[in-house]
Amino acid sequence: MSRLIVISNRVSRPNGAANQGGLAVALAQALRESRGIWVGWSGGTTDNFTGHIGFADDDGVKTATIDLEEQDVDEYYNGYANKTLWPLFHYRIDLAEYARDFEGGYNRVNQRFADTASPLIEPEDIIWVQDYHMIPLGQMLRDRGHQNRMGFFLHIPWPPTRLLVSLPHHTKLVSTLFAYDVIGFHTEEWLESFRHYVEREMGGTVDGDFVTVGGRTIQAVACPIGINAEEFKQAAASDAAVEMHRQVRASLQDRSLIVGVDRLDYSKGLEERFNGYARFLKDHAEHHRRVVLAQIAPPSRGEVESYQQIRATLDSLAGRINGEYSDVDWTPIRYVNQGYPRDKLAGIYRSARIGLVTPLRDGMNLVAKEYVAAQNPDDPGVLILSRFAGAAMQLKDALLINPYSPEEMSDAIDRALAMPLDERKRRWRAMMDSVEQQDISWWRSAFTDRLAATRQEEPEAEPEPATE
Structure with missing residues (x-):
């Protein structure tokens, strides 16, 4: 050989x-x-x-x-x-x-x-x-x-x-x-x-x-x-993932979690994501206090000026949105500038009713596939995916959106929150089949x-x- x-x-x-x-x-x-x-x-x-x-x-x-x-x-x-x-x-x-x-x-x-x-x-x-x-x-x-x-x-x-x-x-x-x-x-x-x-x-x-x-x-x-689909499924069932899932759900107080996990990079569409979520809060007052966006965005390439600028922009946007919509016991955005080990990340994915993966342009974006692999087959979440991510060519049963459109993102979040269990299972099964069949090996x-x-x-x- x-x-x-x-x-x-x-x-x-x-x-x-x-x-x-x-x-x-x-x-x-x-x-x-x-x-x-x-x-x-x-x-x-x-x-x-x-x-x-x-x-x-x-x-x-x-x-x-x-x-x-x-x-x-x-x-x-x-x-x-x-x-x-x-x-x-x-x-x-x-x-x-x-x-x-x-x-x-x-x-x-x-x-x-x-x-x-x-x-x-x-x-x-x-x-x-x-x-x-x-x-x-x-x-x-x-x-x-x-x-x-x-x-x-x-x-x-x-x-x-x-x-x-x-x-x-x-x-x-x-x-x-x-x-x-x-x-x-x-x-x-x-x-x-x-x-x-x-x-x-x-x-x-x-x-x-x-x-x-x-x-x-x-x-x-x-x-x-x-991705290594089998390994990620096992990670989602690990002790660390189960404990992370418990902590996240306890902190949400029965609220629905929307999760985004991305490097701090302008290609990931984070500014557009925050604006789309803000449009959702504006259009759907009935969901106030019932939903939380957790954006995990570890810093990257801090020496490059454009990356410094996006961090400053997101800090400002998160503060403005939280200032406008939060209450004494509810903060609509949890913005975290740190990474998590894969087993804990799998627990966070499983906690989320919605995976929000909305890059402006991406070669593949494996976060989308990891989110799918981490879901509970009996109660899976909904993947909202940018049509400009490479993963959109395979995960056609996600809710595909144009990340440049705040209205389209708002509508997709509302639809995902209302999606019945049977439809969530059907969409997840089709995506999981693709994730398992065309895995990293x-x-x-x-x-x-x-x-x-x-x-x-x-x-x-x-x-x-x-x-x-």
Whole structure:
């Protein structure tokens, strides 16, 4: 069996923590099975980059990490990855910042990852690169002579061509994807956007899953990521989850809970969510004192100014809404800037009559699937889901809404609160079937099996970039 080499921005060591992410669990399982290695950034910094690799073996998973210089973190991670690519790929070109230093740092750090991984790679290894931080890494590994089967998966949306062309040197960046053998997206929409760009901007051709530019043909596929549904069901029944459920229900005093769980990020539509909930309170006075919105929003990327701004906006909005509608024994919004372990989070999900998942744009959004998996089959809650989340392509029995419309969100909350048990069960069962059938293991196997089946041969020359 070929070894699997996973390369990602950060490495998540399988230390058994309850808040271990689903992606980390799936990749760790694959690495154990193949005796593979997980390569990435340690999260730490060093005064001078030396290329030193820190090896560890945690629970049967071998990891290889490097420290980066502060300038690397500022230009590659805070800069090009999160100030340039992240907003652009989430359709927020108004927030995207283009700087030569950012692009230079992004390429420099990818070269450092290539230098780190290169001596660890054996000829039969299968290499799987994760996400937008490392788009050009495959080409850099090819430049170092590696002929291995290589795959790339994008965990965020792929933007429409009309937006992507606003990125300086966009064709040069996209052309590096043709160093991989298979590239994956969460939905057909993102895949179609990629195909459109290749045909329009690079003169490429599309034949089913095969995309050709010049003399190089790769496979581009839609492969939606899932969660470990069985594990999350068990987490919802754990002692920690049951105790959290008891505490939450006791604090609500028979009120209905609406829950939102999101990183503090402008792509998650939190400002729009608060405004939609405020519209609900305005339109439905009969629900005053009978419902509570708990928004859990751990801070992220605090060094980026746009993230500081959204936190200030949400602090102000929550205060205004609570000031306008609360009573001495009722606060309509509980706004919490901290995260919870997965078992306790499962208990919170099960406590909620409504899961409110309303991103403005999301590659998948696994919170939607976690909410479904945590529900009590005998009395499930209702998922209200943005039609702009990748999960909406699978969870069609959620109440799908336009998160930009406060009226639509208000109407959906009212409908969810009034929904009879039979309808709630029917909708939940259909969604749970999807969550269980296309879980995290299905996603991993669907991609790696396709990658393993590709022929291992020396790729042809990198396609010539089109004139921008």
